[in-house]
Amino acid sequence: MSVILTVEGLTAGYGRVTVLHDLSMEAGRFGNVGLFGPNGHGKSTLLRTVSGLLKAKSGSITFDGEDITRESPRAIVGRGLIHVPQGNRLFPDLSIADCMSLGAFSPRARPHEAENREKVVKIFPKLAERWRQRVRTLSGGERQMVSIATALMSHPRLLILDEPTLGLAPKIKDELCASVQEISKGGVPLIVVEQDIEFLLELCPQLYLVNHGTVETEIKPGQSIEHSEIMSMYFGH
Numbered sequence: 652m653s654v655i656l657t658v659e660g661l662t663a664g665y666g667r668v669t670v671l672h673d674l675s676m677e678a679g680r681f682g683n684v685g686l687f688g689p690n691g692h693g694k695s696t697l698l699r700t701v702s703g704l705l706k707a708k709s710g711s712i713t714f715d716g717e718d719i720t721r722e723s724p725r726a727i728v729g730r731g732l733i734h735v736p737q738g739n740r741l742f743p744d745l746s747i748a749d750c751m752s753l754g755a756f757s758p759r760a761r762p763h764e765a766e767n768r769e770k771v772v773k774i775f776p777k778l779a780e781r782w783r784q785r786v787r788t789l790s791g792g793e794r795q796m797v798s799i800a801t802a803l804m805s806h807p808r809l810l811i812l813d814e815p816t817l818g819l820a821p822k823i824k825d826e827l828c829a830s831v832q833e834i835s836k837g838g839v840p841l842i843v844v845e846q847d848i849e850f851l852l853e854l855c856p857q858l859y860l861v862n863h864g865t866v867e868t869e870i871k872p873g874q875s876i877e878h879s880e881i882m883s884m885y886f887g888h
């Protein structure tokens with residue numbers, strides 16, 4: 652596997668407030684990457700900057716060998732870097748089928764629409780049962796499935812999931828974790844933010860602890876690490 656994303660010395664924030672400080676990381680070399688750390692320390696801000704929703708103040712972001720630091724979100728989606736933000740933000744009046752078509756809108760994704768729809772139906776069979784149902788009438792778990800399914804329709808080369816299991820009941824959460832594992836087995840590398848450390852350890856050979864807007868610790872494959880050690884990183888010894 653080779654590196655698909657490199658972030659170097661990234662500084663970003665909101666107005667005069669700087670949230671990310673000289674943050675560096677990479678993704679793809681070892682497969683999936685997990686990001687974890689205390690709330691409000693910049694994980695979502697990092698993902699938003701990588702996908703172009705927030706402009707970097709300094710530093711660089713390279714995707715597949717090309718500098719995308721100043722590119723628009725649309726151009727970045729066009730390259731196949733797809734971000735599923737926290738909290739399933741979907742158009743409430745669209746049906747699941749409409750969301751799938753919208754996901755396949757970019758010229759890169761359009762030729763793969765039928766093949767990706769088949770994948771989606773295999774990974775999320777529940778969605779196929781309610782293809783014409785409007786998003787506003789779906790449960791939280793189903794909406795999260797639609798968010799990820801829409802991203803899969805965009806034919807991702809790298810898929811970013813920001814807390815995909817947030818707020819889900821245990822049974823639905825387990826189903827969703829299994830679906831994310833299946834997506835990963837299909838060969839799409841993932842960057843995942845999750846508070847469920849067990850899930851992250853199973854899914855991601857490479858992990859970054861993000862603290863105070865920067866990478867405090869990197870855990871590489873082969874570095875055996877246990878749940879309890881990670882928890883002590885969160886809370887201190």
Ligand SMILES: Nc1ncnc2c1ncn2[C@@H]1O[C@H](COP(=O)(O)OP(=O)(O)OP(=O)(O)O)[C@@H](O)[C@H]1O
Nearest residue numbers: 665668670688689690691692693694695696697737
């Ligand atoms: N739109 C915004 N405008 C101003 N400040 C923001 C905005 N979004 C986030 N922040 C601030 O940036 C900081 C980092 O937030 P961010 O959402 O990146 O953290 P996080 O690590 O992803 O946390 P969580 O796990 O709770 O989502 C916080 O102090 C937050 O208040």
